[in-house]
Amino acid sequence: MTVAPRSFRDLVREVEARLIEAARGISAQDAERARAYHGSAEPHLGLLVPPQRTALRQRYSFSALPVEAQLPIWDAVWREGRYYETKCQALYYCGALRRPEDLVRAWSVARRWIDLVDNWDSSDELSAIYSRILEVIPEKVYPVLAHWNRSTNAWRRRQSLVSLFYYSRSRRALLPAAKVFPLIERLIDDKDRFVQKAIGWTLREARGPYPEETIKFIEAYSTQLSAIAFAQASSKLPVALRAHLRSVRAAARKPGAGGRLRRPDHAGSVSIGS
Numbered sequence: 001m002t003v004a005p006r007s008f009r010d011l012v013r014e015v016e017a018r019l020i021e022a023a024r025g026i027s028a029q030d031a032e033r034a035r036a037y038h039g040s041a042e043p044h045l046g047l048l049v050p051p052q053r054t055a056l057r058q059r060y061s062f063s064a065l066p067v068e069a070q071l072p073i074w075d076a077v078w079r080e081g082r083y084y085e086t087k088c089q090a091l092y093y094c095g096a097l098r099r100p101e102d103l104v105r106a107w108s109v110a111r112r113w114i115d116l117v118d119n120w121d122s123s124d125e126l127s128a129i130y131s132r133i134l135e136v137i138p139e140k141v142y143p144v145l146a147h148w149n150r151s152t153n154a155w156r157r158r159q160s161l162v163s164l165f166y167y168s169r170s171r172r173a174l175l176p177a178a179k180v181f182p183l184i185e186r187l188i189d190d191k192d193r194f195v196q197k198a199i200g201w202t203l204r205e206a207r208g209p210y211p212e213e214t215i216k217f218i219e220a221y222s223t224q225l226s227a228i229a230f231a232q233a234s235s236k237l238p239v240a241l242r243a244h245l246r247s248v249r250a251a252a253r254k255p256g257a258g259g260r261l262r263r264p265d266h267a268g269s270v271s272i273g274s
Contacts (some may be wrong), residue, residue, distance in 0.1 A: 008076040016086045040119035042084045067102045091125040100136045117155045130163035135173040154192040161198040165205040177210045200232025223252040
């Protein structure tokens with residue numbers, strides 16, 4: 001069973017109508033606070049995550065369709081939804097996919113969703129999807145992440161890092177360290193706040209699978225990491241090492257030290273590829 005393309009808009013409205021009904025009673029002020037919290041330009045209904053997920057579990061008229069038939073519908077929901085919560089339904093659907101063949105199918109659709117991201121929450125939900133697909137088809141996903149790493153779009157650059165692990169303890173397959181650290185290194189001096197958060201988050205998660213490489217990287221770039229990135233990256237380091245690196249950073253910022261240092265000449269000592 002398939003759904004004719006001309007009916008996609010009706011299905012988007014079906015999804016949206018359920019969410020609007022669920023949001024009945026939520027004040028415009030609360031909805032605006034939610035929008036401001038996400039830093040998004042998209043209108044918000046003000047729904048919390050649990051009722052949004054409940055809406056998906058209650059199933060829609062098309063929920064019995066096979067994944068390959070649902071994906072074009074969810075693509076329409078993502079692209080045509082008028083509210084942040086509408087778009088989240090598409091993210092939650094793809095985020096629940098587990099079968100490798102379904103994840104492969106989702107990649108051809110969800111890889112384009114990054115172009116409509118405008119807030120950190122949607123970006124992170126997308127990272128959860130991309131990281132799971134990366135496990136299945138790294139040969140297709142990694143080159144895209146490497147390309148995004150050089151993008152002028154900050155959300156693409158953020159994805160190029162967060163999608164490498166999302167949470168490393170949840171990954172069943174990981175890229176070699178030589179493919180991870182060059183992407184982090186390239187964005188060390190990025191001016192975007194959310195990219196800097198991604199650097200710190202990725203280094204924190206890298207310490208699990210790559211403890212030696214991660215510590216060497218943080219030591220080599222300790223004076224270059226922004227305060228945001230360093231706080232995240234060092235959060236799981238041994239107390240003594242974290243204190244030492246803090247003192248090194250403080251010394252680098254004393255009058256006459258020149259502030260933030262240039263990329264260190266010894267960076268090549270880190271066991272990573274270029």
